[in-house]
Amino acid sequence: MYVRSVLAVATSVAVVVATATAGHAEVLNRSPEPSAHADNGTVFTSVQVGSRLYIGGSFTSVDGAPRVRLAALDAGSGDLTSFRVDVDGDIAALASDGAGTLFIGGKFNYVDGVRRNNIAAVDVSTGAVTDFDPAPNGIVRSLDHIGGMVVFGGGFTKVNGASASYLAAADADTGALDSGFPTADGVVYTVKAAGDAVYVGGEFSRIDGTSRSRVAALSSSGSLLGYQATPSAPVYDVAVDGAGVFLAVGGGLPNGNSLLKTTSSGSTVWRVATDGNLQAVEVVGDTVYAAGHFNKLCGSTTNGCGNTTAAKKAFVADSGGSAPNARAWARFNSALGVWDLAQAGGSLYALGVFTKVNGSTWPRVARFQE
Numbered sequence: 001m002y003v004r005s006v007l008a009v010a011t012s013v014a015v016v017v018a019t020a021t022a023g024h025a026e027v028l029n030r031s032p033e034p035s036a037h038a039d040n041g042t043v044f045t046s047v048q049v050g051s052r053l054y055i056g057g058s059f060t061s062v063d064g065a066p067r068v069r070l071a072a073l074d075a076g077s078g079d080l081t082s083f084r085v086d087v088d089g090d091i092a093a094l095a096s097d098g099a100g101t102l103f104i105g106g107k108f109n110y111v112d113g114v115r116r117n118n119i120a121a122v123d124v125s126t127g128a129v130t131d132f133d134p135a136p137n138g139i140v141r142s143l144d145h146i147g148g149m150v151v152f153g154g155g156f157t158k159v160n161g162a163s164a165s166y167l168a169a170a171d172a173d174t175g176a177l178d179s180g181f182p183t184a185d186g187v188v189y190t191v192k193a194a195g196d197a198v199y200v201g202g203e204f205s206r207i208d209g210t211s212r213s214r215v216a217a218l219s220s221s222g223s224l225l226g227y228q229a230t231p232s233a234p235v236y237d238v239a240v241d242g243a244g245v246f247l248a249v250g251g252g253l254p255n256g257n258s259l260l261k262t263t264s265s266g267s268t269v270w271r272v273a274t275d276g277n278l279q280a281v282e283v284v285g286d287t288v289y290a291a292g293h294f295n296k297l298c299g300s301t302t303n304g305c306g307n308t309t310a311a312k313k314a315f316v317a318d319s320g321g322s323a324p325n326a327r328a329w330a331r332f333n334s335a336l337g338v339w340d341l342a343q344a345g346g347s348l349y350a351l352g353v354f355t356k357v358n359g360s361t362w363p364r365v366a367r368f369q370e
Contacts (some may be wrong), residue, residue, distance in 0.1 A: 024318050024325040024327070025285065025286035025287040025316075025318040025319065025320070025325075026285065026286065026287065026370075027287055027316050027329060028284065028287075028289075028348055028368045028369060028370055029368060029369060029370060030329055030330040030358065030368070031330075031357075031358060031368075032330070032357050032362050032366040032367055032368055033078065033347065033367045033368065033369050034077075034078060034367070035073065035077075035078025035079070035349075035365050035366070035367040036062050036063045036071075036073050036078055036079055036080040036365060037062065037063060037362065037363040037364055037365050038055070038057065038059035038061070038062050038067075038071075038363060038364035038365060039059065039060075039061040039062065039063070039064065039363065040059055040060060040061065041057055041058035041059035041060060041069075041353075041364075042057045042058050042059065042336075042339065042352060042353040042364065043055050043056070043057040043059060043339065043340065043351035043352060043353075043364045043365060044056060044057040044058070044090070044091065044092050044093075044339045044340060044351070044352075045057065045091060045092060045093050045094045045339070045340050045351070046094060046340055046342045046344070046349060046351055047094040047095055047096050047102070047342070048075055048096070048342065048343075048344040048345070049096040049098075049100070049102055049124050050100075050124070051074065051075055051076065051345070052072040052073065052074060052075055052081060052083065052124070053072070053073045053074075053075040053078075053342065053344040053345065053349060054070065054071070054072050054073075054083075054094055054096075054102055054124075055070070055071050055072075055073065055094075055351060055365070056069060056070050056087075056091030056092070056093070056094050056104065056106070057069060057090065057091055057339075057351075057364075058090045058091075059071075059364065062080050063080050065080060066084070066086075067080075067084060067086075068086035068087060068088075069086070069087040069088075069089070069090060069091050069106075069108075070085050070086070070087050070091055070104070071083070071084075072124075073365075074345070075344040075345025075347070076345035076346060076347075077345075078345075078347070078349075078365070078367045083124070083127065084127070085111065085112045085122055085127045085129075086111075086112055087104065087106070087108050087110070087111050087112075088108050088109055088110040088111075089106060089107045089108030089109060090106050090107050090108065091104055091105070091106040091108070092105055092106040092107065092139065092140065092141050092142070092154075093105035093106065093140055093141060093142045093143045093152070093191075094143075095143045095144045095145050095150070096145060097145045097172055098145070100123060100124050100125055101121050101122070101123060101124070101130065101132075101172070102121065102122045102123075102124050103119070103120070103121050103132070103143055103145060103150055103172075104119065104120045104121070104122065105118065105119050105140030105141065105142065105143045105152055105154070106118060106119075106139065106140060107139040107140075108120075111129050112127065112129055114129040116129065116133060116135075117135040117136065117137070118135070118136050118137075118138065118139060118140045118154075118156070119132075119133075119134055119135070119136060119140045119143070119150075119152060120132065120133070121150075121172075121175075130173075131173070131174065131175065132150075132170070132172065132173065132174070132175040133160075133175045134150075134152075134159050134160055134168070134170040134175045134176075134177060135159065135160050135161075135175075136152070136154065136156035136158065136159045136164070136168065137156050137157060137158045137159075138154060138155040138156035138157065139154045139155045139156065140152050140153070140154040140156065141153060141154040141155065141187070141188065141189050141190075142154070142188065142189060142190045142191040142192075143191055144191045144192055144193040144198065145172060145193065146193040146196075146198055146220045147220035147221070148171065148172050148173075149169045149170065149171060149172055149178060149181075149220065150169065150170050150171075150172050151167075151168070151169045151181075151191050151193070151198050151200075151218075152167075152168055152169070152170070152191060153166060153167045153168075153184070153187075153188025153189070153190070153191045153200055153202065154166065154187065154188060155187050156168075159177045160175075160177055162177055162179065163183075164177060164181075164183055165183045165184060165185070166183060166184040166185070166186060166187055166188050166202070166204065167181075167182060167183050167184040167188050167191075167200060167204075167207070168181060168183065169181035169222065178222070180222060181222040182207050182208035182218065182222050182224065183207075183208060184200070184202065184204040184206070184207055185204050185205060185206045185207075186202060186203040186204035186205060187202050187203045187204070188200050188201070188202040188204065189201055189202040189203070189234060189235065189236050189237075190202065190235065190236060190237050190238055192237075192238045192239070192240065194240035195240075196219060196220055197217045197218065197219060197220075197225060197227075197240075198217070198218045198219075198220065199215065199216070199217050199218075199227075199238040199240060199245070200215070200216050200217075200218065201214060201215045201234070201235025201236065201237070201238050201247065202214060202215075202234060202235060203234045204216075207224055208224065210224055212224070212228065213229075213230055213231065214231045214233070214234060214235045215227075215229050215231060215235045215238070215247060215266075226265060226266075227245070227264065227265060227266045228265070228266040229245070229247065229260070229262045229266035229267075229268070230266070230268075231247055231249045231256075231258075231260060232249075232251070232255035232256055233249050233250055233251020233252065233255060233256025233257070233258075234249065234250050234251050234256075235247050235248065235249055236248045236249070236250055236277065236278065236279050236280075236292075237278070237279060237280050237281050238281070239281045239282055239283050239288070241283045241319065243261075243283070243286075243319040243320045244261045244262055244263055244264070244269060244319070245261075245262045245263070245264065245266070246259065246260065246261055246262075246281045246283065246288055246290075246319075247259070247260040247262065247281070248278035248279060248280060248281040248290060248292065249277075249278055250277030250278060250279070250292070251277070253273065253275070253298065253301045253304060253305060254273075254301035254302065255301075256277075257273060257274050257275065257276060257277060257278065257294065257298075258271050258272060258273050258274070258278060259271070259272040259274075259278050259281060259288070259290045259317065259324075259326075261288075261317075261319075261324065269322060270322065270323060270324050272290070272297060272315070272317060272324050272326040273297070273298040273301050273305070274292070274294035274296060274297055274298060274305070274311065274315075275294050275295055275296045275298060275304075275305040275308070276292055276293045276294030276295065277292045277293055277294070278290055278291075278292040278294070279291060279292040279293065279337075279338065279339050279340075280292065280338055280339060280340050280341040280350075281341065282341035282342065282343060282348065283319050284343060284348055286318060286319050286320055287316050287317070287318065287319060288316065288317045288318070288319045288324070289314065289316055289329070289341050289348060290314065290315055290316070290317065291313055291314040291332070291337065291338035291341055291350060291352075292313065292314075292337060292338060293313060293335060293336045293337040293338075294311065294313065294337075295310065295311070295312055295313070296308040296309065296310060296311060297309040297310075297311045297315060297326055297328070309327075309328065310328060311327075311328040311329070312328075312331035312332055312333070312337075313331070313332035313333075313334075313337030313338050313352075313354065314328075314329045314330055314331070314332060314337075314338060314350070315327060315328055315329055316328075316329045330350070330357055330358055330366070330368065331357065331358050331359070332350070332352065332354040332356070332357055332366075333354050333355060333356040333357075334352070334353050334354045334355060336352065336353050337352055337353065337354055338350050338351065338352040338354065339351060339352040339353070340352065346369065347367045347368060347369050348367075348368045348369075349365065349366070349367050349368075350365075350366045350368070351364065351365055351366075352364060354366075
């Protein structure tokens with residue numbers, strides 16, 4: 001994910017400081033396990049394909065070995081693998097078809113020397129760039145695979161010369177644009193396939209002319225679904241499980257900078273407010289992990305961030321029930337902190353621009369287990 005920048009609920013959402021209480025969901029150990037690390041730049045995104053976790057960003061080496069903006073780790077151990085495909089510009093998004101193809105989005109012109117504008121696909125077995133070539137005219141900030149299509153969003157207005165603003169879908173093999181797929185009227189920051197639906201979030205107010213404020217759900221064919229949440233600021237990430245739909249929201253207080261839990265129809269269940277953007281959210285078991293570039297959980301937001309609880313770039317909450325029990329977790333340094341959270345190989349990976357976790361050196365990649 002690549003962009004920018006507790007709580008009882010009844011008729012309205014209240015914001016109060018959440019304290020750890022007996023009976024809250026189990027949390028992964030806050031101390032990282034060994035893994036490879038990016039030596040420079042930022043890790044913006046990741047996806048698991050088979051036994052590997054592919055990571056993308058602006059880095060140019062991993063553990064001292066050249067890896068230009070794309071690398072593959074062993075998902076179980078976190079070790080660097082031999083896979084190498086170089087990209088000439090930043091990678092903002094990664095996705096997989098589950099059958100050996102890695103889809104890449106960002107702001108680039110060449111993938112391993114093959115001309116590809118801002119989106120491409122690579123065979124993970126051979127490293128060969130495939131024929132998939134939609135060629136959007138602007139950055140691709142997020143993408144996912146569903147039903148033989150790649151749905152992608154970002155800052156583009158055309159795909160292969162045809163009008164397609166901010167949101168589009170293309171055939172996963174040929175790259176041919178689905179001309180009937182909905183577009184958006186503002187930048188899309190996240191695209192997340194979940195079951196038969198695709199959730200999109202960003203700064204838009206309409207999808208194909210229909211009102212949807214910053215988040216929407218579509219069928220795999222592009223039909224607009226009934227999910228209608230009402231976040232007050234840009235949505236940077238989405239996580240979906242049986243307990244609800246979780247939105248990572250930025251944009252500033254008093255109404256933004258929040259993790260929102262919503263129902264399957266979009267009604268708000270609870271809100272956790274922070275003093276900075278939420279950039280990533282992932283559900284592991286009964287626990288929601290949220291991360292970004294904040295330093296505090298806010299107990300009140302009427303006059304800024306008040307009644308605070310320290311939470312350096314990450315916190316956890318309970319996914320089930322009507323209250324989050326939000327509490328601090330691992331502590332990450334750097335202004336922009338964590339950009340992505342991903343489950344892979346029995347671990348939860350945190351990825352970003354940080355160089356320390358809990359005060360110890362862990363540059364840009366941290367792997368957590370029970």
